[in-house]
Amino acid sequence: MFSGFMVNAWEVGTMVAIVGGVVGFFVVLRGSAFPAHAIPNGAFAGAAGANLLAINPLIGLGVFSFGAALGIGALSRRGRSDAVTALALVMMLALGAAFVSLSTQYEPQIFSLLFGEILGVSSSDLLPVVALGAVCIVAVAMLYRPLLLTSIAPDIAAARGLRPQRFEIAFLIVIACATTMTVPVVGALLIFTLMLGPSAAAQCFTNRAGRAMAGSVAIALVTIWLALACAYESNWPVGFYVSVFSATWYGIGRGYAEWHTRRQVRAAGDSRRSIALTN
Amino acid sequence: MTDVPVLQVDELSVSLSGRQVLDHVTFDVRGGEFTGLIGSNGVGKTTLLRTILGLQRPDSGRVLVSGTPLSPRSRSLGYVPQKIVVDPDVPMRARDFVALGLDAHRYGLTRRSPPQRELVEQILHDVDAERFADHRLGSLSGGEQQRVFIAHALISRPKLLLLDEPLANLDPRSVQEIVALLHRVARGYGVAILLSAHEMNALLPVMDRIVYLTGGRAASGTTDEVIRSDVLSQLYGHHVDVLQLHGRVLVVAEPGQDNQDIPQHPTLTLG
Numbered sequence: 391m392f393s394g395f396m397v398n399a400w401e402v403g404t405m406v407a408i409v410g411g412v413v414g415f416f417v418v419l420r421g422s423a424f425p426a427h428a429i430p431n432g433a434f435a436g437a438a439g440a441n442l443l444a445i446n447p448l449i450g451l452g453v454f455s456f457g458a459a460l461g462i463g464a465l466s467r468r469g470r471s472d473a474v475t476a477l478a479l480v481m482m483l484a485l486g487a488a489f490v491s492l493s494t495q496y497e498p499q500i501f502s503l504l505f506g507e508i509l510g511v512s513s514s515d516l517l518p519v520v521a522l523g524a525v526c527i528v529a530v531a532m533l534y535r536p537l538l539l540t541s542i543a544p545d546i547a548a549a550r551g552l553r554p555q556r557f558e559i560a561f562l563i564v565i566a567c568a569t570t571m572t573v574p575v576v577g578a579l580l581i582f583t584l585m586l587g588p589s590a591a592a593q594c595f596t597n598r599a600g601r602a603m604a605g606s607v608a609i610a611l612v613t614i615w616l617a618l619a620c621a622y623e624s625n626w627p628v629g630f631y632v633s634v635f636s637a638t639w640y641g642i643g644r645g646y647a648e649w650h651t652r653r654q655v656r657a658a659g660d661s662r663r664s665i666a667l668t669n
Numbered sequence: 670m671t672d673v674p675v676l677q678v679d680e681l682s683v684s685l686s687g688r689q690v691l692d693h694v695t696f697d698v699r700g701g702e703f704t705g706l707i708g709s710n711g712v713g714k715t716t717l718l719r720t721i722l723g724l725q726r727p728d729s730g731r732v733l734v735s736g737t738p739l740s741p742r743s744r745s746l747g748y749v750p751q752k753i754v755v756d757p758d759v760p761m762r763a764r765d766f767v768a769l770g771l772d773a774h775r776y777g778l779t780r781r782s783p784p785q786r787e788l789v790e791q792i793l794h795d796v797d798a799e800r801f802a803d804h805r806l807g808s809l810s811g812g813e814q815q816r817v818f819i820a821h822a823l824i825s826r827p828k829l830l831l832l833d834e835p836l837a838n839l840d841p842r843s844v845q846e847i848v849a850l851l852h853r854v855a856r857g858y859g860v861a862i863l864l865s866a867h868e869m870n871a872l873l874p875v876m877d878r879i880v881y882l883t884g885g886r887a888a889s890g891t892t893d894e895v896i897r898s899d900v901l902s903q904l905y906g907h908h909v910d911v912l913q914l915h916g917r918v919l920v921v922a923e924p925g926q927d928n929q930d931i932p933q934h935p936t937l938t939l940g
Contacts, residue, residue, distance in 0.1 A: 419759060532776050539773035542759060542766070542806070546821070549722045549748035550774055593760045597805050602760040 398513055399575070399618055403628075405523040406572045406584070407614040411607030412530050413568045414589035415599075416561060420541040425462055425562055427582045428475045430569045432458035432482030434578035437503050438489035447503075448518050451573050455566035458482060463559035471558075506577030506629035515574060522571040529564050537561065538599060576614075577629040587636020588613055594643030609639050673736040674699045675745075675828045675861045676721065681730035683713070683720050689885060690716045693730065696880045696889035698829060698861050703852065705872045706865040708882035714865040715751060717882070718831050721863075722748055735828060747822030747860070751833040755814070757807035763817045764802040767792060770824035788824060795854060796820045812843035816850065823858060830855075832864040836871060844871050851875070869896075870917045896920070 417426045436454025437447040458478050465474040490500055530537070537557055540547040544554040565585075572581045592605030617631035676698040683691040690713040698704045708714050719725040721732050723739045731738065734745055768781060768789045781789075793802050796816040801809055806817060815835050822830055832851070836844045852875040855862045866872060869879070873892065880889040881896070881904065888895050888904050895901070896918055898911045905922075912919040 421756075531778050534778055535769065535773050535775055538761075539769050542755060542761065543750075543753050543818075545750035545753065546748060546818070547773065548724055549746070549750070552774060593758055597760055597762045597803065599761050599765060 395512075396618075396622060398516060400615075402516060402519050402575055403614040403618050404611065405520055406575050407610040408607055409523045409526045409568050410572060410581075410584040410614075411588055411592075411610035412527055412603060413564055414585035414610065415592070415603040415606045416530065416537060416541065417565070417585045418589040418593060419538075419599075420561065422561065422565070423582075423586055424472060424475050425459075426565055426585050428462070428479035428482075429455050429458045429562070429565050430573055430578045430581045431479050431486075433566075433569050433573050434503055435482045435486030435489060437573065437578070438486045438493065438500065441499065442489050442493045447574065448515065448570060452566075452570045454482060455569045456563065459562035459566035460559070463555075463562045466558070502577065502627070503573065504577050504629075505627035506575055506581075506632070519571045519574075522567050526564055526567050526571075529560075529567070533557065533560060533564075575628065576617075576632050577627065581629075583629075583633040583636040584610060584613065587633075587640045591636075591639035591643035594640075594647040613639065674733075675735055676863065677733040677736070678717075678721065679731050679733065681717070681720060681732065682728045683716055683725060684728055685716060685725075689728075691720070691727075692885035694882070694885075694887045695730075696887060698863050698878070700828065701855065701859050701861055702877040703855055703862045703872075703875050704864070704878045704880060705869055705876040706863055706880045706882060707867070707869045707872075708865075709867050712882050713885060714882060715833055718748075718833050718863070718865060721831060722746060745828045747825065747827035747830040749815070749818045749822055749830070749832040749835055751837070753814070753818065755807040757805060759805065759807050761806050762803050763798060763806050763809060763813075764789060764793060766806050766817055767798075767802075767820045767824060770821035792820045792824050795857065796823075796850060810843075812839050812847060815839070815843075815847055819847075819851070819854070823854060823860065826858070827860060829861045829863060832862065834865050834867070836864075836866055836868070848872060848875055873916070873918065892918075 414426075417423060433451045433455045436450035436452070438450070439454070440447040440450025443450075462471055462475050462478050465471075493500075536547070536552045537560075539550075540552055540554045540557040547557075548554055568585070569581065572584065576584055588609035589602070589606040591609055593602045595605055596602050613632055613635040614628075616635055617628050620626070620631045621628040674697040678694055678696050681691055681694045682689065694717065696704075706714055706717065716725060720727050721739075723732075733739075739746070768785070771785055771788070772779070772781070793799050796819055798813070798816045798820060801813050806814065809817065819830070819832075819835075830851075835847060835851075839847065848871055851862055851864065854860065863880075864872070869876075876892055878890060879892050879895045880887050881901065883904055884906070886904060888900050896911055898909065901911060901920060902908045908923055910921045910923075912921060
């Protein structure tokens with residue numbers, strides 16, 4: 391499990407988890423789940439197209455991801471992007487279907503693009519994945535504070551000269567970048583869970599943005615390591631395990647949040663009672 | 670203190686999708702003053718505030734902040750918008766949101782210095798928000814959130830604080846508390862306040878000046894100068910009476926007049 395092609399998988403998987411956790415924090419905070427789902431789906435078309443032209447799939451993934459991000463960003467109106475996002479999603483899926491039917495590739499390759507495959511990672515993929523991941527992390531670190539304010543209170547941010555629309559486009563580009571590097575590992579349909587589950591779970595455990603982001607990375611790392619191990623043992627797609635574990639963390643997070651709130655309410659009730667008694 | 674007003678609104682006209690909302694509106698706000706921007710819903714209060722902030726382009730006229738046109742990155746204006754809905758799931762403490770007031774415009778990750786953290790503590794104390802400073806922003810009540818947004822705006826030490834209907838949707842006790850709080854911090858921080866409201870009575874004890882907005886036009890001055898039958902009748906274009914009752918002001922139109930522009934409909938309690 392720790393030799394040969396699996397070494398690549400562990401290395402790339404680790405990078406993917408870190409990026410998924412960092413970017414996912416803002417995906418959940420901003421409510422960008424839909425674009426974060428649409429862009430990777432579009433990227434699938436890019437990868438299928440690259441297969442058809444016999445070029446590096448990363449190039450196809452990149453072109454389509456960035457195209458989708460820029461299109462959604464440019465066409466969304468007044469912060470509403472759901473209609474545009476939906477259209478971008480189906481248009482690109484349709485293109486992907488066309489490319490696949492033109493292609494002479496046999497099915498497993500397509501299957502792995504959609505659902506992820508540890509064999510999908512070769513040594514030559516390593517450098518671009520690490521480079522793209524580093525770009526994502528640096529971009530989020532640079533944008534961290536303005537992005538926090540534009541996510542939570544866009545009106546206040548705008549009044550301070552931070553234009554929410556520009557930050558939306560910048561963030562969609564970060565999603566595109568993360569998509570390009572992640573699709574070959576966990577697949578286009580399931581990458582989304584890696585950005586969503588761990589971050590949404592982490593936000594249940596803490597009241598602080600920085601800790602939520604760190605927690606999101608930690609949970610994503612555990613998720614992908616477990617998923618890789620299970621996929622290796624069972625030969626099932628990596629994406630399947632990533633999704634199942636992500637959803638599980640989120641369930642645990644929600645459970646914890648419920649329990650925590652109830653405990654606080656009970657504590658508040660107790661203190662009220664004691665005040666009443668001392669009166 | 671200089672003689673230049675912190676805010677000069679000069680012959681400002683604004684249209685929104687072809688409809689004229691503001692028609693040659695002129696008024697000043699001087700340093701440290703509490704100004705109420707009073708008008709009924711839909712009369713253009715938010716548009717006026719957004720134009721002052723540079724978020725809406727005027728057709729004509731200009732806005733000067735401390736004598737100069739507003740630059741996009743100017744931090745001499747603080748702003749508390751009308752409606753901010755914060756999801757209770759957002760992992761951010763009230764304290765952290767206040768701290769963002771210091772550095773949300775900064776790119777990159779920098780640690781906040783001890784003096785900055787002290788400033789956050791100080792301002793949380795000043796707006797009486799220490800009790801819930803460690804709670805999630807989205808879990809706070811409307812009045813509590815207002816305090817946090819006011820602190821966020823004040824921490825960068827603006828010369829002028831714009832608040833858009835901060836008293837709407839608050840219970841009467843919270844209204845009293847927020848008005849008293851604003852009065853206190855305006856004095857303490859030497860910040861001028863321009864606050865929009867559709868009901869002026871809660872503000873009468875603290876307002877230095879009033880800008881009364883109706884039909885796109887404005888009258889401004891002290892409350893004694895503006896809230897008079899002759900001034901408001903001219904502004905409305907038909908006769909209205911101003912009644913003083915138990916320290917409250919009622920603006921009443923003659924029967925038969927269309928009085929829906931009149932911004933308050935107080936209920937009279939007899940007995």
